[in-house]
Amino acid sequence: MASTTANQQTVDVPAKSGKLKRILLIALIAIFAAGAAAGGMYFFLLKHGVSSKPAPPPPPPPPVFFALDPMTVNLLSDDGQHYLRVGLSLKLANEKTQEALQQHMPEIRSRILLALSNKHPEDLSTLDGKHALADELKTLIEKPTDASEPPVHIEAVLFTEFVVQ
Structure with a gap:
């Protein structure tokens, strides 16, 4: 009977380990996606010239x-x-x-x-x-x-x- 209990314990440990790997993998993918989205937004805003200062109006034509x-x-x-x-x-x-x-x-x-x-x-x-x-x-x-x-x-x-x- 001891061998049956030992077999059950070894079966349970890999199942918990697989769930932990899945959670870590999903968390890493989510962090990577968030970082890529933040980097893309920064690059897009920087490339299109969105800045905190508005552009000065063009000078009026001379009279x-x-x-x-x-x-x-x-x-x-x-x-x-x-x-x-x-x-x-x-x-x-x-x-x-x-x-x-x-x-x-x-x-x-x-x-x-x-x-x-x-x-x-x-x-x-x-x-x-x-x-x-x-x-x-x-x-x-x-x-x-x-x-x-x-x-x-x-x-x-x-x-x-x-x-x-």
């Missing part, structure tokens, strides 16, 4: 400056002896706007001359008066020349010459 010919107008005054000589440059977003303005330049110059000739010398002598004139000219120039055309956008009206006498 386009469109110089108008100098203009001389008589100003409204009691003695009628005052005039204004003004040189203007327009700050535009792109060259397409410049081309649109160039096509309608006679009408735009006429608008500007009429607006300037209705000014008094006292209105133009202060800094606030000059800023108000620049804003008024910007509005006049942006106004569409044809009803079917959209208005043009001007970033700023800049004075390159300004003489009141």
Whole structure:
């Protein structure tokens, strides 16, 4: 009877050992798969440039400056002896706007001359008066020349010459 018991014990030991090997094998495969997944994620994120810092936005295109010919107008005054000589440059977003303005330049110059000739010398002598004139000219120039055309956008009206006498 002792031999029967010994045979049973030897049979049980290899069965437990086989289960332990299976568990260790499954654990090793799981660890290897997790490591491969982590390495793949790291490589994928590194390769595609995902970083903690966002990319800086591209710099805006440089503005386009469109110089108008100098203009001389008589100003409204009691003695009628005052005039204004003004040189203007327009700050535009792109060259397409410049081309649109160039096509309608006679009408735009006429608008500007009429607006300037209705000014008094006292209105133009202060800094606030000059800023108000620049804003008024910007509005006049942006106004569409044809009803079917959209208005043009001007970033700023800049004075390159300004003489009141």
